[in-house]
Amino acid sequence: METEILNTDILNQAQSWILNNQELLIRYTVNITAALLTLIIGFMAVGMLTGGMNRVMKARKIDNTISDFVTSMLKYGLLAFVIIAALSRVGVQTASFVAIVGAAGLAVGLALQGSLSNFAAGVLLIGFRFFKAGDYVEAGGTAGTVQSVQIFTTILMTPDNRMIVVPNSKILNDNIINYSKEKTRRLDLVIGVSYSADLKLTKEVLTRIISEDVRVLKEPDCRIAVSELGASSVDFIVRPWVKAEDYWNLKFDLLEKIKNELDANGIGIPFPQMDVHLFREDKA
Structure with missing residues (x-):
């Protein structure tokens, strides 16, 4: 009997709280739903936009290294914008969030100096056009056909169909020999x-x-x-x-x-030879 009364009290309190905070619950439900829709629609839109842009650049015969690099940069930038927009829908102060992200980015940047140098090297490789997709190059201590230049790495394929992932900074800091540059x-x-x-x-x-x-x-x-x-x-x-x-x-x-x-024509091609002379020693 006492248990039933306790459960009834809890239920009544819950109903009373819901009635008193109905407007707040509706607002949060709408905001959370809007945030989820923003994420879903935003991710789909980013995928369609970057994919379409990549197809357009390739249709205009823009080098794959440039199209892939630009598409990757645009994709990650738009995804960051979508995530910030979704967080703002649930009440997160984006100004504070951006400041936090900036501080975190500085700390991460100090910890990931190598990755940042690879990013900067990728920008320089794209800008100076030392090679393009399809070129056979010797760079970063290896050799292969350039598949693409990513944000942090360059993808090479060897003649025996092995994929080699080379950090961009290693390529930029080493000699680059492009065997396909000239006709x-x-x-x-x-x-x-x-x-x-x-x-x-x-x-x-x-x-x-x-x-x-x-x-x-x-x-x-x-x-x-x-x-x-x-x-x-x-x-x-x-x-x-x-x-x-x-x-x-x-x-x-x-x-x-x-x-x-x-x-x-009777012309001989010499090869290494060794003459061995044996001497017989007579025993006394």
């Missing part, structure tokens, strides 16, 4: 022949091989000359100019053809 490249080959070989014939064979390949550019001229009298070989340099996209295929084909043609 043409010089192929440097060193061909060693034996000292007994006919040098004039060797040069004629090498010249004929180069002239017969249509992938070799007529200008600039290909340089074929003796470069060194080595310990066991006479070294020729063969330096044809080719289109950048033909570089590797031409290199492999020329090496194979040069070997076959030298063999066919």
